[in-house]
Amino acid sequence: MIGIVGFGGYVPRLRLSRRAVVDANAWYAPQFAGKAKGSRAMANFDEDSLTMAVAAARDCLGTGGDRSHVAGVYLASGTLPFVERLNAGIVAEALTLDETIEAVDLGGAQRSALSAVSLALGKAGTSGGNRLVIAADNRKTRAASAQELDYADGAAALLLGTKNIVAEFLGSGTITADFVDHFRAAGEDIDYHWEERWVRDEGLSKIAPKAIAAALTHAKVEAGKIDHFIFPSTFARIDRQLAKTCGIRADAVVDSLAEGIGDTGTAHALLLLAHTLEKAKPGALILVAQFGSGTEAMVFRVTDAIKSFRPAKGVAQWIARGVEEKNYTKFLSFNDQLRLERGMRGEQDRKTALTTAWRERQAILGLVAGRCEVTGSVHFPPSRLSHDQGKPLLDTQRPYKLADRKGRVLSWSAEYLSFHKSPPHTYGQVDFEGGGRILMEFTDVAKGDIASDTEVEMVFRVKDVDDRRGYTRYFWKATPNRAVKPA
């Protein structure tokens, strides 16, 4: 047996009010008045596809514990920050995975997430080990466009393998077709779209059913038996129409989260799949398909083991912890579409010493401290010398991971002096359970969210962007522990 052994997702906390967008652009684009409903998930200023991929992977893998079972990372996205520099390699460092793992970036079409699943299943079958597929997207859109309202930012992750399977892989079908519903040339950052009616009637409606039929045949499953049908699209009701075409029950169609979250692009099929698995019953049959230069479709059967797996938070909780954002200019600024005055402090050169970044990669990307094996004291950053209990100790520190440990705010402040994309710039000292202290930034916070003794957890975020050279550096930030009961 081969299939899904774990799943997780991530939806950024901010939810941009569509009403706010539509109202701001009404003078120019009154045709969107009918879309002024609900919200779309919006990445914070320090989130990108990579940070969201790490968040989804951590949701899937769980906090703490041994990760040596992961033998490969397959990162699918149309919006990875680096064209040359393995993005999956950054994710692997952030997750402190073993350096012997296979790591691959995939993209080119939104269905690449399912292509990654297909590759990972094959590799798990032939070479063993669990394979982590992550999909994330953070697409830029033109202001006053339909995509600005429909698209969303988010990520999802699946762990595939041959042991402890929660959803067995039954079969798949693929159609590859150069049907250009939209495209984005190399070096561009905004999609160009063709007319919706042609895309729907000539593309989705004709191409997707062929892949779905092939998957059902391969899986030896009748369409009518499918309990959950996932087909993400920004076209309303296309999923229902396809279900009908393919003979899938109307009640099997999985809600696309269009109302409150939006379409997360490459990530969306896996996000909906993870959301579905959170409440799926053993025996349930799932068909997940995604369009993009053709269609990839897959069939899974949920096993009894589903009862024993829970993601760290889960898509339902990520959805529940959203907070409405009514500042449209914040969205534009975060996406570099509105150039706000930064002041002179914003001119600071943020060049990264790549020698240092390499030498300290475990501390910076993995948040690995050093724990003195003699005294037990924890040092961040790790150092050759420890000085505890009155005597210096040389080379006694061993790697000690902090990313999954609880923290507590010792001291903090919030300031408007330094350049910050989302002021106030809030930072302070965080003490870790089990030892260790870091003066670090807080993120996803509003006034009143941080106080002394606030419990915090670690999130992997963009630390700085070097605009002159196009380099993004990453580090960890603290955010309040927000345990929210899903609705």
Place this chain on the structure above:
Amino acid sequence: MATGIKDKVAILGMGCSKFGERWDASPEDLMVEAYTEAMADAGIAPEQLDAAWFSTHMPDIGVGRAGFQMGIALRLPNIGVTRVENACAGGTDAVRGAVYAVASGACDIAIALGMEKLKDTGYGGLPVASPGTFIPQWYPNAVAPANFAQLASAYQRKFQVDPGLLKRAISRVSIKSHANGAKNPKAHFQQAITEEQCLKAPIIAEPLGLYDCAGVSDGAAAVIVTTPEIARSLGKRDLVTFKSVQLAASNGWEMHSNDWDGAYVHTARIAAKRAYAEAGVTKPREQISMTEVHDCFSITELVTMEDLGLSDDGMAVRDVLDGMFDADGKIPCQIDGGLKCFGHPIGASGIRMLYEMYLQLQGRAGPRQLRNPKLGLTHNLGGQPSQNVCSVTIVGHQGV
């Protein structure tokens, strides 16, 4: 009348990291490397340190701008740490602070440590540093090789030296240093070079070729100083004491008058004169056993031999070619390999030079050991020939 510091301060211990392209080591790691060797050599605990001086030139690429970064890197027991920045003379200026603190009686034991991490900048040569707000508006965006290469053209003009002969002489400077560096496991470059390699090397700044230029490297060095009495009470014998530490800084004369001929370093002559006076050295050519001078470029070393009075004016070319400064010459220069082979981690170099003098005087220099040296001289030159700070330090056996 000041009595100077002669024999008032002794070296209790020294340490020096491996110099080179230390991709493996952070700035803090380099400091730890030099510090732990120095502390072990001194045989003291951190609590016995009273004060510290920390030399680093480029804070933005190292550990920061103040002194406490050394306190943190070395987990020092909350003693005062003063950061010293005085260009290439910074290491020696840090030593001067520690030496003066002990000589004054303010401290029993003090440490001076220099460190520079140049290879985290991405630059092949020295990184570009900010010269302030005014200078960039009129001054050329000059680099060190061309600043020092001008010594060569001025020297040629003044003494009517054949350019080919001068090139051979400065090549000999580098060949000699590489021969020495080949015997030093802590040097960045540890291979001998030939005259042909030197003469055929690509030109960096006319007439200086690749082998006329010091390397760029990472490194750290540390010295722990105390009084001779305390050193003896801690069981030390064969003490190496300071005879003099002198600095001279330009006052603009070279830049703004038309009198300086550009063929020597004005401050070096002043610092040397003061250092000899403080040390009671009256005949440097007879009394100085060995030198470690600031060979940022081969021509600098050649000119420095005249500035220190070890060669007569206009005669350094002959003396160099005669082997006077070779390991088996009359006054060996750069017996450890010099900046040429160690590279020049700016804040550390002065203390690295002192480290070799200390080893030599204690008879601990292994295959490089000279026969019975009495007095060693170190020399640093920060800036450029026309405006700079120069330091001259003399150390030797106590009572010599």
